[in-house]
Structure formats: C-alpha cells, structure tokens
Amino acid sequence: MATNTDFRPNSGFCGICVRVMKWVPVLFILCVVIWSYYVYVVQLCILTVEPYFEKIVYLLIYHVLFVIFMWSYWQTIFTPLGLVPKKFKLPNDEIEKLRRASTEHSRRMVIEAFAQNLTIYNRTENGGFRYCDKCQHIKPDRAHHCSVCGVCVLKMDHHCPWVNNCVSFTNYKFFVLFLGYSFLYCLFIVLTTLHYFILSWKHLQGEFEGSGRLHIIFLFFVAVMFAISLVCLFCYHCYLVSHNRSTLETFRAPIFMTGPDKNGFSLGKYNNFREVFGDQKSLWFLPIFSRYLFTSTFFSYLKVLKWYILYWIII
Numbered sequence: 409m410a411t412n413t414d415f416r417p418n419s420g421f422c423g424i425c426v427r428v429m430k431w432v433p434v435l436f437i438l439c440v441v442i443w444s445y446y447v448y449v450v451q452l453c454i455l456t457v458e459p460y461f462e463k464i465v466y467l468l469i470y471h472v473l474f475v476i477f478m479w480s481y482w483q484t485i486f487t488p489l490g491l492v493p494k495k496f497k498l499p500n501d502e503i504e505k506l507r508r509a510s511t512e513h514s515r516r517m518v519i520e521a522f523a524q525n526l527t528i529y530n531r532t533e534n535g536g537f538r539y540c541d542k543c544q545h546i547k548p549d550r551a552h553h554c555s556v557c558g559v560c561v562l563k564m565d566h567h568c569p570w571v572n573n574c575v576s577f578t579n580y581k582f583f584v585l586f587l588g589y590s591f592l593y594c595l596f597i598v599l600t601t602l603h604y605f606i607l608s609w610k611h612l613q614g615e616f617e618g619s620g621r622l623h624i625i626f627l628f629f630v631a632v633m634f635a636i637s638l639v640c641l642f643c644y645h646c647y648l649v650s651h652n653r654s655t656l657e658t659f660r661a662p663i664f665m666t667g668p669d670k671n672g673f674s675l676g677k678y679n680n681f682r683e684v685f686g687d688q689k690s691l692w693f694l695p696i697f698s699r700y701l702f703t704s705t706f707f708s709y710l711k712v713l714k715w716y717i718l719y720w721i722i723i
C-alpha cells in the first residue's frame with residue numbers, strides 16, 4: 409500500500425525507465441573515461457611514446473591519478489544519502505492535527521509545539537520552523553527536499569545528474585575531491601599529449617600514423633574541454649568550502665531568527681575546511697569519510713598498535 413511519502417514513480421514500467429535514464433549521464437562519463445584509458449595507455453604510451461623511461465613515468469603517474477579519480481567518483485555516486493533522523497518526523501497524531509488545522513496560524517502552532525525540543529536555527533521567511541509536507545518532518549538546519557531523490561537530504565548542496573546522487577553532507581568531500589582529481593587527470597593528459605598533438609598538427613605523420621593519431625588528437629581536445637570546466641567548478645566549490653556555504657545557500661541565504669545571513673554557518677576558514685574534510689590530516693585528500701567517530705577511533709587504535717609493536721621489537 410502506498411504511503412504519503414511514496415510519491416516517486418518507483419514502480420511499474422515508467423518507474424524502471426526513469427531509474428534507468430538517470431544512469432545515462434554516469435554511463436556517458438564512464439564511456440569517456442574507458443575510451444581515454446584505452447587511448448592514453450595503448451595508443452599513446454604503448455604504441456607511440458618511444459623512450460622507455462618516459463613511457464614508464466607516464467604510465468605510473470597516469471594510473472595513480474586514474475585510481476584516485478575513479479575512487480572519488482565511485483564514492484560520490486554510491487555513498488548513501490544523509491537522511492533526516494527519525495526524531496524530526498511528526499507522529500501520526502500530530503500529522504492528523506496538522507491535516508485538521510484550518511488556518512495557517514493553527515498549522516504553525518502544531519509544528520512549533522512539536523519542534524520546540526529540537527535544536528534548529530534555520531527558519532522560514534515568516535520566522536517559523538521549516539516543515540516538509542512530502543516527508544512529513546521538521547527540516548533540520550541546512551536540509552532540503554530533493555525532488556529527484558524524493559527525500560529531504562542533510563546539508564544538501566545540489567542534485568548532480570553526472571553522479572546520479574545528491575551532493576550533500578555524506579559525500580560532499582568526495583565530490584570536491586572528485587572535481588580536483590578529475591581536473592588533475594585531464595591536466596596531466598593535456599600536458600603529456602601536447603607534444604604529440606603539435607606533431608600531428610604539423611602533419612608530421614612519420615611520428616605516429618593511423619587511427620591512433622586521430623584518437624590522440626581527439627583525446628587532447630576532450631581533455632582540454634573537461635579541464636576548463638572542471639577547474640571552474642573546483643574553484644567555485646573551494647570558495648564554498650572556505651565560506652561554509654552550499655550551492656543552494658549561495659542562491660538563497662539561510663534564514664535565522666535574526667534574518668537571512670549567507671555567512672551564518674561560517675566558523676572561520678580553517679574550521680570550515682575541517683568541517684568538510686575532517687580532523688585526520690592523513691585522510692584529508694583521500695576519498696574516505698573522515699568525520700565519523702569510528703574513523704578517528706580506528707586510527708587511534710592504529711597508533712596504539714604501532715607503539716605496541718615498537719615496544720615488542722625493542723624488548
């Protein structure tokens with residue numbers, strides 16, 4: 409039986425088609441990446457580059473960038489959404505009261521009576537608590553309803569079709585790393601194919617011939633195009649991280665009891681960075697979630713283990 413929150417086209421043929429179509433941009437990106445891998449590794453490094461040392465260095469750096477870039481992409485896509493905790497959800501009797509409320513004032517009274525014990529700073533334009541009619545819960549600070557995912561998402565930044573996921577509290581770090589590493593990946597391709605691109609441009613076909621030549625020329629153009637768009641997006645998100653602001657909050661400043669304040673969540677540049685990337689410096693640039701308690705606990709166990717092993721070696 410369908411519930412009130414079951415409003416997405418999840419079932420039936422249409423639902424399946426919609427879900428399949430949402431993966432098309434991700435499949436497109438994957439096809440481009442697989443093609444770029446083939447051209448760079450096979451056509452450029454194996455068949456074109458002649459100096460052995462250059463070949464090995466290119467392949468080594470390329471694979472490091474490739475692995476970390478794909479790892480970040482994977483984490484951005486498959487990290488589950490941060491959903492609103494159950495304590496924000498209105499019980500059935502409160503929902504019934506809300507349904508019976510005939511005026512906006514009585515409706516607001518029901519919501520305020522329930523939300524008074526919750527720690528919430530964000531307000532609506534009228535100064536009331538933010539309530540999602542679709543999910544039937546009070547919205548925590550920075551949570552927004554995503555019409556594509558069909559749920560309220562914690563610290564929602566935006567819904568990204570290229571990762572078929574909401575960029576939000578749980579995967580924002582991975583998304584920023586994905587932008588940074590994919591830019592480095594494209595930049596590396598541009599710099600290392602530039603020489604061969606110029607050779608082909610000057611019609612020096614003796615250097616390398618056939619379809620591989622066209623592949624490399626095309627790879628150069630594609631990498632330049634992606635690098636330009638990625639660096640713009642990456643710089644924009646670095647700016648957002650440094651100001652502790654989401655994309656949605658840039659377009660519409662969050663409202664507090666005192667009124668709208670676009671810098672309302674800013675804790676200073678370093679703390680803003682730590683809020684996204686965590687306290688563990690060793691994990692800052694790895695696509696591993698570094699804000700859960702278990703992560704720091706795990707690493708403190710590792711530190712203890714390290715001293716324990718050293719102790720036994722010395723003994």
Ligand SMILES: [Zn+2]
Pocket residue numbers: 540541542543544552553554558559560
């Ligand atoms: Zn919602």
Ligand SMILES: [Zn+2]
Pocket residue numbers: 554555556557558566567568573574575
């Ligand atoms: Zn979404």
